[in-house]
Every structure is written in C-alpha cells, then in structure tokens.
Amino acid sequence: MSRRHASRAPPRWWHRLERTSPAAWRRHELHCEASVTPTEPEIERAPGALTILLGCDTFSPDINGAARFAERLAAGLVQRGHEVHVSAPNTAWRHVPARTEVIEGEPLIMHRLPSVKLWWHEWLRFVWPWRAKHWARRVLDEVRPDVVHIQSHIVIGRGLARIARKRGIPVIATNHVMPENILDFTRLPDALNRVFVKLAWADARRTFQLTAAVTTPTQKAADFLEKTIDVAGVLPVSCGIDMSQYTPDLEPRTENRIVFVGRLTSEKQVDVILRAVAKLDPALDVHLELVGDGDQRPSLEKLADELAIRDRITFHGHTTDEVLRGALTRASVFAIASIAELQSIATMEAMASGLPIVAADAVALPHLVHEGENGYLFAPGDVDGLAERLTTVLTASAEDRGRMQRASLRMVEAHDITRTLDTFEALYRGEPIPA
Template sequence: MTSPASDDRLTILLGCDTFSPDINGAARFAERLAAGLVKRGHDVHVSAPNTAWRKAPARTEVIEGEPVTMHRLPSMRLAWHEWLRFVWPWRSKHWARAVLDEVRPDVVHIQSHIVIGRGLAREARKRGIPVIATNHVMPENILDFTRLPASLNRVLVKLAWADAKRTFGLTAAVTTPTRKAADFLESTIDIAGVVPISCGIDQSQYTADLSPRTENRVVFVGRLTSEKQVDIILRAVAKLDPALETKVDLVGDGDQRPALEALADELGIRSRVTFHGHTTDEVLRGALTGASVFAIASIAELQSIATMEAMASGLPIVAADAVALPHLVHEGENGHLFAPGDVDALAARLADVLTADAAERERMQRASLRMVEAHDITRTLDTFEALYRGDALPA
C-alpha cells in the first residue's frame, strides 16, 4: 500500500454501530478499512459504541496494527445478547454533532443506517460534508437480535428498510460488498447506483498448505447464531461415513453455542467437534490452514469475509447457494454449492471433497487461491479513496 502525498491526506470519520472488540463481518471490515487508510497516510477517526454507558475521551487505539483515533459513545448492551451494544437512537444526532465538531472530517463513511450511521448522515449532510454509506445488513441480521413474534418482526424489518432508504438518500454514494448484494439492496428499497466494492482481504496474512491431508477436518469461522445455520453443518457431518473420522472446528462464539453443544451430543459426534470460541487471529489462521474444507450454511451473507479467509488459506469451500456466497464459490471449481438447509446435499458435497484424490483437491485449492486475488484489499482501498475524493472509480 502506498501513502498519498501530504496534500492528498484526508480526515476520514467512520461511523460504526459495531466495531472492535465485537467479532463479526461488519466490524472486521471496518477495522481493516481503518487500518488500511491509516497506512496510506490518512487521519482516520472511528465513532463507535463504548463498552460502558459513558463517553470515553477521544483516544488512540491500535487496530490491525495501526493507530486509529476512537470516539467511543455511551452504549447499552442488549440484555439478551452476549455482546451487542447500542447508542440510544434519540441521542444519535446529539453525539454525531459532538464528534463532527471535534473531528471536522473531509468525509464521513457510515457502516450502517441503524443508529450511529443514521445520526452522522443527517448531521454531516447539514454541514455539507460528503457521506459514503456501506450496507452490511440483511433482514436476518436484524431478526437475529429480536425476541418479537413473527408479525412484529415483519413490521420491524419494513420500518428498518424505510429508514435505510431515507438515510441512504442523504449520501453521495452507497456501496455494498458484491453485485448480488447491490442488486438485493436496489430491489429492496428502490434505489439505483449501488456500488459493489469487495470488503477486501490481505492474502499475505494467510497460509495455504497444499500437501496431502492426514486427517479430515471441516472448519467453520463465524458467529454461532441462528442465521449462520451451523446446526446444518453438524447434522451433515453426522451423516458422513464413520470411516472418514471427520472432525469439526467451530471458530467463533454466539448465543447458539449451548444448543450446538447439545446437538453434537445428541448426534454422537461431540468428541469430534471442537468449539474454539472467541480466539486469536493466530489460532483462527491455524485452524484454516490445517483444515480439509471450509463449510458455510449461512443464508444471510452479503459477502462473507470468513469464506474469503478460507480461500486465502487454500481451502476448498462448500457453501449454501444463498445471497452472495455463489459470488465466491463456483460449483466444481473451488468447491461446491448446496441448497440452503439441505443436510443431505451438504453431506454429499463434503464427502465429495473429503474423498477427492490429491490432484483433484489441489486443483480446488489453487482455484480458491486464484479467485480470492480479485478481492485484494489494495483494490478496496483504491476504490474507497476515489469515492471519498469524488473521483472516477478505478477500473
């Protein structure tokens, strides 16, 4: 990554409803974006929830190895969720004004239309500060955090998308990680010109092992929540030929973990399933390098950074044929797709990978490595820099 000349240096404010120490795709993207922009010489600030009900003074935090100025806002934890915190919605514009007064950014880049991003978009627009918005949200992401009956959930989603349309209408550009995700957003809230920009990944941070495997290991990385449908993976593994002695690594945590542990017991595979929980990047990358195949059954992925990490680790992928996952997984090339929720189909595709000969497996591994190159983080940063400056987008 190259640094811009000093007169090209921008003051950039990222508005994030979820950020470190949260562990999810939107947070990880924002962290990598912030660090990448700092490395290019920009002055980067992040407005995000604090881990307590108080405003923390602006301070420098090391994010992905780079110094980022954090503005942590008073937030409350959702009582029935393990980590989700939120700023009171009716205070979002108040805190937006306070942060904008302090930072005086050249551009605001919001990572959601929910609370912090909503307030920043409205206040920045009043001041003539350009706003870029990135959408990471699917309806399933919202519903996963409520305990409302289905009828009220439908009303909530309708209201959320109506508010999203109003918020995105205040911006200079709206982006989302893939073309499929852009099509979804355009059709859902009737807007045009959504720009697909990959979340990006630094492939050099991951290690591929192309040598023959001595054991069969299925790995999943992500939150253990209902939208991820991790139970489908466990049920599929339980259907595999016992002679394969397939082990499972689940890297991540979430509210579904107790239910998944009970399911593993019920299926008789608990001794072969490792729940790693929240762990270090080193453990995560080691689990990917040592796996035989990456499995993802999620029905709510606008891109899936975890899948890209697996591709960068040289893994064949077996993924649900849902939303944006087919953008990353090409049937028969770097892995296989299966109908969402179809346990038998997932089991069959896992068996195809686990029983493939060495040459076939290596062919899929090299395809994953080749295909993930299109998602290099440098291209992502180039494109966002162009949007921030109002320039033509790079080809």
C-alpha cells in the same frame, strides 16, 4: 469542542436529563451548540491526506464481519497516510474524550459513545436512537472531517448522515445488513418482525438518499439492496482481504478436517453442519472445528451430544488470529451453511488459505463459490445435500483437490484489500473509480 470541555465530569443534573424526553434533549443540544466553539484538529496531516470519519454501530472489540471490515479499512487508510477517526459505541454507558487506540496494528482516533447492551445478546450494544444526532454534532464539531463513511444506517450512521449532510460534508454509506441479521436480535413474534423489518428498510432508504454513494460487498448484495429499498446505483466493493496474512498448505491431507469460522448465531445455521457431519461415513474419520462463539453455542453443544459426535468437534470459541489461521491451514475443507451473507469475510479467509469451499447457495456465497471449480454449493438447510458435497471433497483425488485449492487462491485475488482501498479513496475524493 475543546478537550477541556469534553473531559469534564458531567454534573448531577446530567444523569436526570438522560431519562428525559427527546424534546428536552434537543433543547439542551441547541444550548450546547450555541456555547461551544469547535477547535481545529490537533494532528497534522500529510499533503493530500484526508481526515476521514467512520461511523460504526459495531466495532472492536465486537467480533463480526462488519466490525472486522471497518477495522481493516481504517487501518489500511492510516497506512496510506490519512487521519482516521472512528465513532463507535463504548463498552459502557459513558462518554470518554477522543483517544488513540491501536487497531490492526495502526493508531486510530476513537470517539467512544455511551451505549447500552442488549441484555439477551452476547455483545450487541447501541447508542440510544434519539441521541444519535446529538453525538453526531459533537463528534463532527471535534473532527471536522473531509468525508464521513457510515458502516450502517441504524443509529450512529443514521445520525452522522443527517448532520453531515446539513453541513455539506460528503457521506459514503456501506451496507452490511440483511433482514436475518436484524431478526436474530429482536425476539419479536413473526408478525411484528415483518413490521419491524419494513420500517427498518424504509428508514435505510431515507438515510441512503442523503449520501454521495452507497456500497455493499458484492454485486448480488447490490442487486438485493436496490430491489429491497428501491435505490439506484449501489456499488459493489469487496470487503477485501490481505492474502499475505494466510498460509495455504497445498500438500495432500493425512486427516479429514472440516472447519467453520464465524458467529454461532441462528442465521449461520451451524446446526446444519453438525447434522451433515453426523451423516458422513464413519470410515472418513472426520473432525469438525468451529472457530467463533455466540448465543447458539449451548444448543449446538447439546445437539452434538444428541448426535453422538461431540468427541469429533472442537469448539474453539473466541480465539486469536493465530489459532484461526492455524485451523484454516490444517483443514481439508471449509463449510458454511449461512443464509445471510452479503459477502463473508470468513469464506474469503478460507479461500486465501487454499481451501475448497462447500457453501449454501444463498445471497452472496455463490459469488465466492463456483460449482465444481473451487468447491460446491448446496440448497440452504439441506443436510443431505451438504453431507454429499462434503463427501465429494473429502474423497477427491489429490489432483482434484489441488485443482480446487488453486482455484480458491486464484479467485480470492480479485478481493485484494489494495483494490478496496483504491476504490474508497476515489469515492472519498469524488474521483472516478479505478478499473
């Protein structure tokens, strides 16, 4: 599609058409496809480089694990000389021409699609589902990628997978979704939630069947996905982390600080951490730092007041990477009570900061936390169990604490971002995955 055509302001009838039926949209799309000739990509590629299109239903400025992974993946691919395009929701209901944005310090070609905000959620936006194929056609016409890598099967990824498959473009899919992630947004009764999740996974299966490969961050997550939607051969590929960005401090602590990093949403069960802190021996003089924001923050602040621990908690909210890394460096232990982690980039960041980890024994967290080695696990929702494990770490000898710190640093090396990029490059080219 020509740049001139893409940048032209839509006529008045366009806005009326936005409210018409999906069938009317499809007739309009067929007319557009017959009248527009795609142009060649304008950016010259280095020899051997690929043109890669990432399809993301959540991306910067969103703050969550899936968005952060996609940002780091895209930036890493650019550093390796590839031309990277990202199709993601716009922050408003309008389409803008493709433009370059600097993400993670690297230039990415962004295709921001008109999206609407879920009114009761802090940041979640989505493209109308019946418009997914339309925007997929337009972006694919403009980019003409060598490979499409979708980051979810929900809307943008769903549309791209179907149109790319028809055009013979290889599709790689990465799954970051757990049912708890979805249910946190629906506000439906439990009975309808069960139906919603069943239909969502059935649609996921249809999407993943169109791909050349399906990945997810850990082996536990791969096993879960294969069992849930009866798909075979899911590949565990770590989200990856650049350890050089973190500053571990292996010196003994002079104060007891617990840190949590992540969204303050229901599936993270941050209230369990607060209740556990309230049960700790006052002599430990513990301070809790919460780095992140979300819809649960008001209720968590109220709970802190009820537990009489408000003066021992810092709510950082959304903050800079420097503040986040500083909180991890000075902490004594990282605590996470989440029940819906397919990997947990935040936990890997804590490990790269040399922290012992106390985590819920749920989904993929046991993949990162080895009992008694780099920390401890507790039964999901068990406040007393979490308090006990936190006490064990906070009262550990300098020798035991140092051993856990070194174990975290050693274990996170397996999740180096270089390995992740090597694996995806091989998948994009249809080559054997490096050992």
